[in-house]
Amino acid sequence: MSDSAARGETEPPSNAEATALARAALREVGRVIVGQDHMVERTLVALVAKGHCLLEGVPGVAKTLAVSTLATVTGGTFNRIQFTPDLVPSDIVGTRIFHPSSERFDTELGPVFANFVLADEINRAPAKVQSSLLEVMAEKQVSLGGHTHALPEPFIVIATQNPIESEGVYPLPEAQRDRFLMKVTVPHPRGHEEMEILRRMSTDPPRAERVLDPVTLSELQAHAEQVQLHQLVADYIVRLVMATREPEAYGLGDLRRVIEIGASPRATLGLAASARALAVIRGRDYVLPDDIRYLARDVMAHRLVLTFDALADGFTTGHVIDRVLGAVAPPHVIWEDPPAGDSDTLVPQR
Structure with missing residues (x-):
């Protein structure tokens, strides 16, 4: 034992x-x-x-x-x-209640x-x-x-x-x-x-x-945090997010009149965290670019703010994410077993 x-x-x-x-x-x-x-x-x-x-x-x-x-x-x-x-907010988070019998305030925690x-x-x-x-x-x-x-x-x-x-x-x-x-x-x-x-x-x-x-x-969550996120995949996440803020740099100049505010840094962190969790569910201890593409709409779309003209023309944040995914090329990752005697970490290559 x-x-x-x-x-x-x-x-x-x-x-x-x-x-x-x-x-x-x-x-x-x-x-x-x-x-x-x-x-x-x-x-x-x-x-x-x-x-x-x-x-x-x-x-x-x-x-x-x-x-x-x-x-x-x-x-x-x-x-x-x-x-x-x-x-009212106290219905959710709780409040402090005065009890005359004890002449003091007690904290009543809310349903959150x-x-x-x-x-x-x-x-x-x-x-x-x-x-x-x-x-x-x-x-x-x-x-x-x-x-x-x-x-x-x-x-x-x-x-x-x-x-x-x-x-x-x-x-x-x-x-x-x-x-x-x-x-x-x-x-x-x-x-x-x-x-x-x-x-x-x-x-x-x-x-x-x-x-x-x-x-x-909690152990499952801690395990997901240890899933490998290679630098190439991390770079792909950053490029997707930056394309919503600087569309001209990625050949998407026409989106400048569509996007008022691009995705926040929480989108970058969220893509990484959710891709790690998805990799666990799918039986891998590493993240693939396909995981990022699979989750991009759900993680990024609601963080975009479109211009009034774009909304009037029927654009949606989902359309923007689809354009970004089509313009920003993912890395070509090949997962190979390392030579005998080296680390057992899988090595992605471009």
């Missing part, structure tokens, strides 16, 4: 074990959620990458069910906050103190309520009455919003959107998926079982 085992310590999971855990979580969520593979995978990627996720879709496409199911599968505490116009926080219909609350999540999402803490209260680990905010509502909603400002690692568009299910929804959910719907726990999930 090893010393760590004798002390009751657990060894970090190997790459194969981490992949098996992540895929088991996806399969268990898939027992409840029909289709929506893109949304489910992206939400798990955000979780493993220690990021937050914004889900946008019309009512009834299983956004809330997917989040609650993922919380059940991963074993963390879960709180759902229904955002409404009459909410959970591993999974679902901000349902986040754009139905005014800006002062939305901004109460800024410190929560960036620093993972809450400041009340001169004291700082750390949020539980792991911690993720998953917000939903309805894109077809135009009355009684408050669009998220750029600073709030930038806090989300990814924004995922959730479509209607296809015909055969609709039939499976009817068959599976109309009577005695299935319930997910827990396959992870917060400690194992």
Whole structure:
């Protein structure tokens, strides 16, 4: 028995074990959620990458069910906050209450103190309520009455919003959107998926079982941070982000009238973190350029601000990201085993 085992310590999971855990979580969520593979995978990627996720879709496409199911599968505490116009920040983060009997203030912590926080219909609350999540999402803490209260680990905010509502909603400002690692568009299910929804959910719907726990999930997150990101792939990430700020330098001069503000440095960090998490799910301990291209829309599009003329002409941030991906060439990476006796790290070559 090893010393760590004798002390009751657990060894970090190997790459194969981490992949098996992540895929088991996806399969268990898939027992409840029909289709929506893109949304489910992206939400798990955000979780493993220690990021937050914004889900946008019309009512009834299983956004809330997917989040609650993922919380059940991963074993963390879960709180759902229904955002409404009459909410105040203290309804979310907590407040200090004076008790006359003891003649002192006590701190009452809000519902954000959970591993999974679902901000349902986040754009139905005014800006002062939305901004109460800024410190929560960036620093993972809450400041009340001169004291700082750390949020539980792991911690993720998953917000939903309805894109077809135009009355009684408050669009998220750029600073709030930038806090989300990814924004995922959730479509209607296809015909055969609709039939499976009817068959599976109309009577005695299935319930997910827990396959992870917060400690194992934290180990999975730590493992993802060790996934190799070669300099060529890192350079590709930077070039994609810079192309949204300096489009002329990448042969995209016509985008200058389209893009008002390019992607922030959080897009660079987010692409790296989410690609590492995706590599774990796909059974690799290194990131490929295809991982970056696969995630670029979800990580970068919501961080762009388009000009008024571009919006009037029907341009979308997704169109811009597609143009950038087409103009910025990825590195050609060949992963080879090193010669015997050298490091066992795979060596990418141009």
